[in-house]
Amino acid sequence: MTIIGDEKPQQNVRHLYIFTRTSSLILEWLAANKATVQEYVVPAEPGPERKRKSMESKPSTVTIHALQQMKRDGRKIVGVVAWDYEIAQIVDRAGVDIVSVGDSVGINLWGRTDPDEVTMDEMVVVSRAVRRGVKRALVSCDLPFGPLQQGTESALRAAMRFKEAGADMVKLDRAADFPDAIRAIVRAGIPVFAQFDGSPAPAGMTAKLVEQARRLEDAGAALLDFKHSGPVAGEAVVRAVRVPVIGGLGGGPWLDGRMRMAHAAIGYAASALDSKTETYANVARITLDAITAYAQDVRAGRHLKGQRPA
Secondary structure, eight states, rough: OOOOOGHHHHHHHHHHHHHHHHHHHHHHHHTTTHHHHHHOOOOOOOHHHHHHHHHOOOOOSSSSHHHHHHHHOOOOOOEEESSSSSHHHHHHHHTTTTEEETTTTTHHTTTOSSGGGGOOOOOOOHHHHHHHHHHSSSSEEEHHHHHHTTOOOHHHHHHHHHTTTTEEEEEEETGOOOOHHHHHHHTOOOEEEEEOOOOOOOOTHHHHHHHHHHHHHHHOOOOEETTTOHHHHHHHHHHHHHSOEEEEETOOOOOSEEEHHHHHHHSSSSSHHHHHHOOOHHHHHHHHHHHHHHHHHHHHTTTTTTTOOO
């Protein structure tokens, strides 16, 4: 074995140079491949509480940047409104890009008559459930109208609660009335999905709607939800702003993407039993038939399907 200290001075210098150069190359490679290296780092096993919070706050595969790139590439963005863990899992598996936790849960799932009745605490519970079910899509959560009415600080606190619940983005309805709230939330590092309404939109309103969309973009909105857009104003707004413009009610193929309630798409509501509106499925009818058959088996004393005999 050779000891470096016993070598000639020039050999020591050569070894030191090789060591220094090798170390420098390794550091350069680590800097260039930071993400790759992190994939091979095995973290310490978290405790139950940390594991639960980590699961709820796990970032989505779909990002704001990815959605904005889709607009530039001309690829349509698919959004779905969901309110529970099971539906969230299913729509995520279908490959949608955005799962929106809408305050419409109050009307469409809880039987209320006014969406503004939904509280922040209720929305956080629903948001956590959806976040647990979504692994790939970007999760957006509707900010209840109450915190917005209470001022910018209240809206910011509400947005922070959604972030802690695992939201990737918060959605502000009637966002044009709250530009300061948009700026404050964006400054806190939380992307904003800003909604504005095109109805009623008579023939001279297009320029005003375009200006409104530009003001929302200037305030920092990452995405726009253009409600009741119509093809004329819709196309004009899409061309005028850099951020994606999504549409739910009154939207169409002229926008960068669409948003629809999962329950509406699959015909989940009881009203679908008698509705003539075309949907992608009629889960309400399937459910009615299944529960009717189950009741018949119980009353006839038969074994139930899907249940093993004792």
